[in-house]
Amino acid sequence: MKIIDAMGKACPVPVVLAKKAAAELASEGGELQVLVDNQPACENLRNMAEGNGYAVMEEKIEPGRYRVTIKVPVQEQKQVQIQSVKEQTPVIREESGLVVVISKDSMGQGSEELGKILIKGFLFSLTQLKNPPKAVLFFNSGVLLTVEGCNTLDDLRELEQAGTQIEICGTCADYYSVKDSIGVGKIVNMMTITERMAYAGSVINI
Known part of the structure; x- marks a missing residue:
């Protein structure tokens, strides 16, 4: 042993x-x-x-x-x-395609209010792509976009139904005390996030 x-x-x-x-x-x-x-x-x-x-x-x-x-x-x-x-397992290692990484609950610099409007619009836009992302990864304050009651949940659930993996940093969810209120996707560790990015065909960082 x-x-x-x-x-x-x-x-x-x-x-x-x-x-x-x-x-x-x-x-x-x-x-x-x-x-x-x-x-x-x-x-x-x-x-x-x-x-x-x-x-x-x-x-x-x-x-x-x-x-x-x-x-x-x-x-x-x-x-x-x-x-x-x-x-990683064959499923991850053989992956290609688009992976989107979201590290905050708003988009861009400047007005936080505007940033929250923009991130909502961005996630909706992902649902309109002909080929949805392979995965959308959330860490740091980005995990707040996945909790119950957030206006981004419907878009994320639509992506998930289209086959996109919605994955949330467990350490981050624990830090923000939202692990019990996650409304979509699954909790993963940083190694999984790293491997998702490493094996992606392309990566968008927000």
Whole structure:
């Protein structure tokens, strides 16, 4: 069994360390335990594990201390190569097309009121494209555009129905205390955001 002490390490370090250890275990299989100090890190590890088909269990040892146990099955060499620590799953790695990255809840510099009108218009415009974006990523105050009650939700849901992945930085949602009020998309970690951008055919940053 491998034990990784990721206490105090910020996203996406716990996930990166766990992926690397899982890749090392893959040829023979085994159990991996990751120690972290916050709930978002547990969720990120769970998403990574389940996305790779690993069994995962989370337990709170004491306040501010969690243990995430990941069971890595024996995999064929071909599978090990596909799921290496420097590569994402085939779905992500083979992606191309447009990825839109939104890091704030308004658009441009100057009037904040105008900026909020512009970002609403921009998201609506994305729904009118012949080929919708592969993904729209939200981090920092951009995550506020995905919460219940925001006037951008209808456009984002329309994009999601068209096949666009709506992905929200979990650390950012936790920072703004909106994780429980997210109205569209799914929470992801920074490693997923980085890989989305890296494998995109083109990227728009707002």
